[in-house]
Amino acid sequence: MMPSNPFSAKEVEASFGGRYVLGAELRVGGQGVVYRAKRVRLPDSSACNDEVALKLHLDAKQDKRVQREIEAMKHLRHPALATLLEEGTITISGKQTRYIAWEFIDGEPLDLRLSRGAVTEQEAIRIARDVTSAIVALWARHIVHRDIAPKNIMTKPNGSAILIDLGGARHLDNTSITAAGMTFGTPGYFSPEQFRAERALTSASDVFTLAVVLLECLLGHHPTNHDQHQLASSPPSANLLVPGVGTELRETINQMLQLRAAFRPPADKLHITFQRLAK
């Protein structure tokens, strides 16, 4: 059964004291609901006119993750990462609810784009270029995204991409909030070490996951049909799956899919490679 939004738009707007004017409901999931909205006043009541993606977090169990996402993104400004504009807690119909207002990205989630088929090689390279730059920015702060998947990549009409949803991001200085033996992320996109529920993940894990996304972009479908065991034991070969794409891109993807994390290229070098390959 599809999760439903427990609040009406009017209830939400009233709870914010009219600071937000809600538009379309963009996503509803078990953890929350996302609206396209217009922020007309800041918390200090000064006027503004921002297009935002307003996310209400409905699952109180996820509060720690939400807080971690807030901490990770509060002071981070990067063109390939969604910008956090405001966060806090409001009472909607008597229920304490965490919210985050993100900059609104006028684009399309990559999963929706891929539902229409594969992207071109250049489109894939541009996505890789932008996501690797986001991975570099996060890793500079010792943050691993842990959930790079098409649903968490927004593509803009100009071909650029933005990485969203750092709800599962792990800062190395923080203790784990994932139970021992459990892992966080999206099955079918786990790196081998993530699949083994290792805790000391690095940006190499995000690099592996991005390679899976890239293959999916080039194929138009998931490279192992979401078979996580295959991904973690014998990752697919770009040479076999997408023989038609450029040699350097295929070789780069194959390196990103190395089972041993230390053998994967670092994100900063990958970013330079994808920058060069992007025309």
Add this chain to the structure above:
Amino acid sequence: MYFFNARLRFKIRPTATTIPGSIIAASAISAVDLERRKFGDYGHFKKKLLDPQLYVATVDPALDPEIVARLAAYPWFHGEDVPKYKSGEHGTRTAWKKKHKGSLISKWTRTVPTTPDAIRKAAHAAVEFQLKLGCDGILLAVPLTTIADQTLQAELDWIEAGIQACADLKVQCPVYATVALSEAVLHVPALKNPLVHALSNYVASRAELAGAYIVLEQTEPSSYFWNSKDPLMALLVLVDDLVRGAGKKVIVNYVGTFGLVANAVGAEIWSTGYYLMQRRFSLKGMTGIARPRYHSLALAGDIGVKEDLARIRNAGLVDKLMTPTSADAVLRTALARGKRPRFCAGMEILAKQLLCRTRALLANRLRDGCEARFDVPGSATRLGSEVANRSREIGGCYRAEGTRRNCDRYESSKSLARCLHRLE
């Protein structure tokens, strides 16, 4: 590149080729002595590194009081509280050490600092001390990994604190993260040991690190060598991950002449020495009786003289495993006549329990007269070219295997490990 594991006495006998550098273990020499040493007088200190040995923090003072007294005076352990030595005030350094030995040992908590502030201070002190000493690289102080806990939180906290200290102190030389692993966490097939990959992955991911300084702890100190395959394989996998995978540098220590194999796989530096405490590391006994070993070029390793030589003879492996030199002619003749090595001239004494002083004298004698027979730097240098050839040969095996699957890549070292295992 071979580095010598330096001890309290810096002077070593001249060798045919220069030893390019040394690693000074904090447990081998007290801070008060080390700070006053002149390194320029010794060729093997042309390059020097100081191992802060935080991984020894849990050693039992009842087992090794001398070592604990030395370590405790370093600022990253408990040395901050130790009164500074002043010759006018305290007399000789020996007198100072004697006076403070008891209080230093009593302060030994057998733990490492755990609060962020204490870690930051200790990590900073370790880096600062190495800088003042003029080390050619910084070895970050990191505790021993004894539990296969994949968060590696303590280890990573220390590495991060060390990296931060290097940034604060504007360190220009290469920085190596110490990876100190207890044998207890390595008894699983190395390629499937997540701990090994998690560590190499982490070091690989930190651009600030030039590489890793890898130390393995032997949980069973009765053995002179590593006699189980998995820990040795773990070492090779770590080296391979970091060198071939991530393009980092690796220094290995305390694996005896197996360091030569690690060197062939890609380690930049391997370090060992004559005595037990220079050759292997175990928390159950840092020191102990060091019996000279027969150094076999065929094995690129040592063979025990007490029993193993006889086993080799009985197995008909003399020609395969022993390296005929003029120096071991007597020994080989004795073996051929069916005599046990302990009855060979000059060998009988080895079978007895020796006093420390006698052992030191014996070691000198052996170095003088039987260099080729024993794995001392003298022998390695006299037979340097053969050792180097062997090293290249092993390295060639790895490169030749490089196109095969990862598991196969280690076949040659597996056979070597098996060989050592059988001999031990």
